[in-house]
Amino acid sequence: xxxxxxxxxxxxxxxxxxxxxxxxxxxxxxxxxxxxxxxxxxxxxxxxxxxxxxxxxxxxxxxxxxxxxxxxxxxxxxxxxxxxxxxxxxxxxxxxxxxxxxxxxxxxxxxxxxxxxxxxxxxxxxxxxxxxxxxxxxxxxxxxxxxxxxxxxxxxxxxxxxxxxxxxxxxxxxxxxxxxxxxxxxxxxxxxxxxxxxxxxxxxx
Numbered sequence: 001x002x003x004x005x006x007x008x009x010x011x012x013x014x015x016x017x018x019x020x021x022x023x024x025x026x027x028x029x030x031x032x033x034x035x036x037x038x039x040x041x042x043x044x045x046x047x048x049x050x051x052x053x054x055x056x057x058x059x060x061x062x063x064x065x066x067x068x069x070x071x072x073x074x075x076x077x078x079x080x081x082x083x084x085x086x087x088x089x090x091x092x093x094x095x096x097x098x099x100x101x102x103x104x105x106x107x108x109x110x111x112x113x114x115x116x117x118x119x120x121x122x123x124x125x126x127x128x129x130x131x132x133x134x135x136x137x138x139x140x141x142x143x144x145x146x147x148x149x150x151x152x153x154x155x156x157x158x159x160x161x162x163x164x165x166x167x168x169x170x171x172x173x174x175x176x177x178x179x180x181x182x183x184x185x186x187x188x189x190x191x192x193x194x195x196x197x198x199x200x201x202x203x204x205x
Contacts, residue, residue, distance in 0.1 A: 017044050024050060029059040036062070040069040043160045045130050048073060052089055055082040074126040075159070092127035100135070107138040115139065115147050123154040133162040140170045149181055156185035159192040 020042070023035035036054070039047040051073075054066035067080035078084045103118035110118065119139055122132050132154075139151035152170075155163045167189065171182045 032062045033065045036065040036069045040072050052085040076126050119150045130162050137166050152181050152185045156188040164189045
C-alpha cells in the first residue's frame with residue numbers, strides 16, 4: 001500500500017503524509033524503512049524532524065534509510081549522527097523563526113540590494129525547501145532582470161517538484177528575454193528529479 005501511495009499521490013497532501021509517517025512506529029520495522037522511502041519520493045519536507053529522530057532507531061536498516069532520505073530531502077551531507085542533525089535542525093528552525101519574514105519583505109518591497117541578499121540567504125536554506133520555493137517565487141515578480149535571474153538559478157538548484165511547478169508557472173508569463181533562462185532552470189530541475197527517482201512533472205507544450 002505504501003508503494004502505491006508513492007506512485008499515485010500528489011504534493012502537499014497532509015492526510016497521505018500522516019498515513020505514511022504513522023508507519024514509523026510500526027512493530028514491523030520493514031514498514032518504517034519503506035515509509036522513509038515513500039516520504040523521500042513525495043518530497044515531504046515536513047517529515048524531516050521525524051526522520052532525524054529515526055537516526056537513533058535500534059534497527060540499523062531504519063536508521064540507514066532515514067539518513068538517506070534526509071540527505072535527499074535537504075542536500076545536507078552530515079554523517080548519520082542524530083546529535084549532528086539535531087544541531088542542524090535547531091539552527092534551521094532558528095533561521096525560519098528570525099529571518100524568513102524579513103527575507104519575504106525584502107523580496108516583495110525591499111530595494112534591489114536587500115532583495116538580492118534575501119535570495120542568497122534563502123538559497124542556502126536546506127530545511128523547508130517547499131517554503132523556500134514559495135519565497136523565491138516572490139522574487140520572480142520583481143522588475144529587475146538580474147534579481148529574476150538569481151531567483152531562477154536558486155530554483156534550479158532545488159530538487160523538488162514544487163520548484164519545477166514554480167518555473168512552469170513563471171514560464172507562461174515571463175518576457176521573451178527570460179525564456180532561455182527559464183528553460184535552462186527547468187532542465188536542471190528535471191535532471192535533479194530524475195536522479196532522485198522522482199518522475200518530472202509533465203509540462204504542457
